[in-house]
Amino acid sequence: MLNVLLTVIHRDLLVAFRRRAELMNPVLFYAIVVTLFPLGVSPDVSFLSKLAPGVVWVTALLAALISVERIFKQDFEDGSIEQLFLSPYPVSLLIFGKVVAHWIITGVPMLGIVPIMAMLLHIPGQVLPVLWISVLIGTPILSLVGAIGAALTVGLGGGGMLIGLLVLPLYIPVLIFASSAVSAAMDGQAVSGQLAMLGAGLILALILAPLAISASLKVSMD
Amino acid sequence: MLKAHGLKCVRGDTELFSNLEFSVKSGEALVVKGDNGSGKTSLLRILCGFSHPVEGDVTWCDESIFRHDSFRQQISYVGHQSGVKMDLTVLENLSFMQRLAGEGSDASKLKELARYVGLFKQRNVLTRKLSAGQVRRVALAKLLLEQRSIWVLDEPLTALDKEFIVKFELDLKNHLDKLGLLVVTTHRELKLPEFRVKQITLS
Known part of the structure; x- marks a missing residue:
């Protein structure tokens, strides 16, 4: 079981790595948004650091929204999705592998770039761990939930806008709890409540999303 | 025994076929013929359980295939x-x-399989750089790899050269001899033992 999961992750990462230009897109996106903010709004330290949690999280959310559309697209066009359904393994497991690969491509670079973003936006050093943890827990939720929208719209062609409409309401709680955790940490308040909510969201998404995704794909194939 | 009971398929506003009945036994081949757009691919997708017919049912060993995922x-x-990934090499795809x-x-x-389908030299080449016929060979290699009892093939001969078609027909014949079942759409004549072949034409 674990072997086939790793096989799917490995294949998707290999395919992504062969298209290196696309691989850089999310990182580039984070870097551009965060460097433009101080230039466009105001370089004032206290103002920026107040804005920062929201900026970091809105960036993460948009990056996920843009990239998640492609998660099943290629597989759908080249017929690999059908082959997944003919395998003796549960489709939700194989699909979960694809989502993990998506997170490794979009979420993990974000974990790396967060300290730099924090510096550019004047987020104090002692808040960085909280920000980092919120990204660590929050971005997998974005990938899992986004993949449901992608699975539902993959058969429609040009489903980009539709994914936004479907998925955005489910992204909002992540945005609220994650950015409020970072804001609270800046004010020196406890953050365990917000992080616990995020963690609960992640567990819920881990359990339910793969099932929802495989059911949605089945509908899209019909 | 794979049986179709009164299948009806509609795509958009057009009815592709209705009241379609057939049955195929193990060791038999069902050759589906018909013009472009007559619903051959739709029929195969229904037989694989990917899509549902508007009416009717497909049964395997007298049980509906739509209720048994194990089918x-x-x-x-x-x-x-x-189903071949263009960004992977031949061996990576097969693996x-x-x-x-x-x-x-x-x-x-x-490696043995790559040699068999005539792609040993190209085994570490990205599939994107191969010709259409070579990509098809990679896809068909799956049949020999998986060794399953039901082969469902949609225009398998497209882009293949004469030499490989002869070889492939032999594989199909072997599959039938081992009491495998074959459903295939094709515009060209497949040389298969006649007593094993059933043919339907969609119109």
Whole structure:
């Protein structure tokens, strides 16, 4: 079981790595948004650091929204999705592998770039761990939930806008709890409540999303 | 025994076929003929359980295939979209197929297979750089890799050269001799033992 999961992750990462230009897109996106903010709004330290949690999280959310559309697209066009359904393994497991690969491509670079973003936006050093943890827990939720929208719209062609409409309401709680955790940490308040909510969201998404995704794909194939 | 009971298929506003009945036994081949757009691919997708007919049912051993997911694990399907990843090499593609089929990875077997389909020299070349016929060979190699009892093939001969078609027909014949079942759409004549072939034409 674990072997086939790793096989799917490995294949998707290999395919992504062969298209290196696309691989850089999310990182580039984070870097551009965060460097433009101080230039466009105001370089004032206290103002920026107040804005920062929201900026970091809105960036993460948009990056996920843009990239998640492609998660099943290629597989759908080249017929690999059908082959997944003919395998003796549960489709939700194989699909979960694809989502993990998506997170490794979009979420993990974000974990790396967060300290730099924090510096550019004047987020104090002692808040960085909280920000980092919120990204660590929050971005997998974005990938899992986004993949449901992608699975539902993959058969429609040009489903980009539709994914936004479907998925955005489910992204909002992540945005609220994650950015409020970072804001609270800046004010020196406890953050365990917000992080616990995020963690609960992640567990819920881990359990339910793969099932929802495989059911949605089945509908899209019909 | 794979049986279709009064199948009806509608795509958009057009009815492709209705009241379609046939049955195929193990060791038999069902050759589906028909003009472009007559619903051959739609029929194959229904037989694989990917899409549902508007009316009717398909049964395997007298049980509806739509209620038994395990039926799918007996199928090898090669469609128009071949399921081959263009960004992977020939061996990487074969290796993924092998693992997805639930077999342990066996590199020597894969090399053997690459040699068999005539792609040994190109085994480490990205599939994107191969010709259409060579990509099709990679897709068809899956049939030999998975060794399943039902082969569902959508225009398998497209882009293949004469030499390989002869070889492939032999593989099909072997499959039938081993009491495998074959459903195939084609515009060209397939040389198969006549007593094993059933033909339907969609119009």
